[in-house]
Amino acid sequence: MTELIKTPRTGETLPVKAGKRTNPLANVFDELVRFAQSRSLFMLHYCTGCGAIELPPSMTSRFDMERLGIQPMVSPRQADILLVTGYVSVKTLKRIILTYEQMGSPKYVIGICSCTVNGGMYWQSYATAKKLNDYMPVDIYIAGCMPRPEAVIAGLRELMENIRQGKADSWKDYYRHYDHYLGHQQRLFGETWQTPTDVIAEARHYGLFGPDTLGTHTALLEQHQRPLEALEMKVDIPELMARR
Amino acid sequence: MIELILMPLAAFVIGLAMVLMMRRIGARLQRRVGPPLLQPLWDIIKLHGKETQTSHGLIHELGIVMAIGGFVAAVTLMPLPGMNGLAEQGGLIALVYMMMIPSLGLALGVGQCANPNGSIGISRALTAMLAYDIPMVIVVFGVAFFYGSTSLVQIIDAQQAGGFATWGIAEMPLLAFAGLFAMQAMLGKQPFEIYVAPAEIATGPMVEMGGKFLGGLFIMQCFQLYAAGALYTLLFLGGGENWLTFLIKVFAVVAIPMSIAFLFPRYRTEDVVRLVWKWPAMIGLLGIAFLMY
Structure with a gap:
């Protein structure tokens, strides 16, 4: 199903600027920050499916993620890693995208279980999103049904190594190719899909605005976009309203 | 003058080690290995190095500054071995006042985030502050009454005069327990951490804090652990004759609540108030009564 409709994606991922600055002191500083980023990862585990059951063992006494500096956090503002553990239904995917866009960059996405790779055993389901990286950039996939805690930790270690070398920057890809990801999102959720986050403005803010940020799908978004309004505050208790 | 810079710096470094100790104790009690040596430092560097710093307005940022600044000011009022800082000019009353400022600063900052979880959390935190401040004030002024002075320097001198027998904990065991x-x-x-409650209200006050704001709160936690341990050491354990005994005392004091914490679930807010206003406050008042007669 995912092959039938392919959003065109012009140009390849821009080569990462090696991150070397001319000032040697700045280089040392960058190295330090990258090392700290790799040694301290707060993860937001979005437990969508069965893969979540392998996370408690990898956090608790037997495998103990904390010795690698990885600990769970509860709100997207605090988190660095978004763990998507298992199949993603269309309804769940909306929440995952909202969560992902609220996280502070640099942010990393890990897809655990076969279901996030290619739909797994839900391949024929009409309600399941098949490939997670159609909708958001994924840093590491940990395949398996379900992967054991050793595999989860091996995947996390690989991510840490990538972060330390400055290679884990797929979050920039979301801004550079927003049109591509938005196209896939619109395919599932309809043309009126919009999130509270202004991704295009953020792309400009981070200097990641590229030729593929805007396109046919973002034009569609602009056409349907409604300005965000605060939720109406109302109390629906009859006795209270009668007393007024 | 240089002491005013050195004292918060020392407090921060000791606080980092205390955070590490807290996490290690928790890990050992759960039969885990626990975080590596510099983990608290990496956390703070990472949080300040994040590219997205979601601010919710000026007061949000000032609130964090106030939360750290209150403890920095409090730390300069606590004499260290060889450094008195502002202790002679400040005294206990200023210290107790300064220790309340961080919670109020946090409340201001969280208020502007406009997140319902944060508001619930901070209202619970302020209620808890109301609860523990009563026994705290009873204990602190009980000690001041016993030594006839609100100056921490004089209190420490009186305690160090006769060795262990003149320590606060030997002279006023009831007040020490209440403290x-x-x-x-x-x-x-743990029995009193309802306002954080990660699973229910998403860490309460910290829910909207990301990047440097959470990093600021991590720094505040370092200062908080140090300030609590140092205050108890100064009031009851005779302060520090030298750096070695001071550090041993401070770490031992902070290790007690840490070891208790990981064994307990938590009380509801009204139960916290009921419990804290009943037992430590009563024991503290009883301790003062013993001192008077």
Whole structure:
């Protein structure tokens, strides 16, 4: 199903600027920050499916993620890693995208279980999103049904190594190719899909605005976009309203 | 003058080690290995190095500054071995006042985030503060009454005059126990950590904090652990004759609530108030009564 409709994606991922600055002191500083980023990862585990059951063992006494500096956090503002553990239904995917866009960059996405790779055993389901990286950039996939805690930790270690070398920057890809990801999102959720986050403005803010940020799908978004309004505050208790 | 810079710096470094100790104790009690040596430092560097710093307005940022600044000011009022800082000019009353500022600053900052979880959390935190401040004030002024002075320098001198027999904990064991109880609530450790409640209200006050704001709160936690341990050491354990005994005392004091914390679930807010106003406050008043007669 995912092959039938392919959003065109012009140009390849821009080569990462090696991150070397001319000032040697700045280089040392960058190295330090990258090392700290790799040694301290707060993860937001979005437990969508069965893969979540392998996370408690990898956090608790037997495998103990904390010795690698990885600990769970509860709100997207605090988190660095978004763990998507298992199949993603269309309804769940909306929440995952909202969560992902609220996280502070640099942010990393890990897809655990076969279901996030290619739909797994839900391949024929009409309600399941098949490939997670159609909708958001994924840093590491940990395949398996379900992967054991050793595999989860091996995947996390690989991510840490990538972060330390400055290679884990797929979050920039979301801004550079927003049109591509938005196209896939619109395919599932309809043309009126919009999130509270202004991704295009953020792309400009981070200097990641590229030729593929805007396109046919973002034009569609602009056409349907409604300005965000605060939720109406109302109390629906009859006795209270009668007393007024 | 240089002391005013050195004292918060020393407090921060000791606080980092205390955070590490807290996490290691928790890990050992759960039969884990626990985080590596510099983990608290990596956390703070990472949080300040994040590219997205979601601010919710000026007061949000000032609130964090106030939360750290209150403890920095409090730390300069606590004499270290060889450094008195502002202790002679400040005294206990200013210290107790300064220790309340961080919670108020946090409340201001969280208020502007406009997140319902944060508001619930901070209202619970301020209620808890109301609860533990009563026994805390009873204990602190009980000690001041006993030594006839609000100057920490004089209190320490009086305690160090005769060795262990003149320590606060030997002279006023009831007040010392009440102080330990109140400290557990002041640090927000487990039986009293309803306002954080990660699973229910998403860490309460910290819910909208990301990047440097959470990093600021991590720094505040370092200062908070140090301030609580140092205050108890100064009031009851005779302060520090030298750096070695001071550090041993401070770490031992902070290790007690940490070890208790990981064994307990938590009380509801009204139960916290009921418990803290009943037992430590009563024991503290009883302790003062013994001192008077």
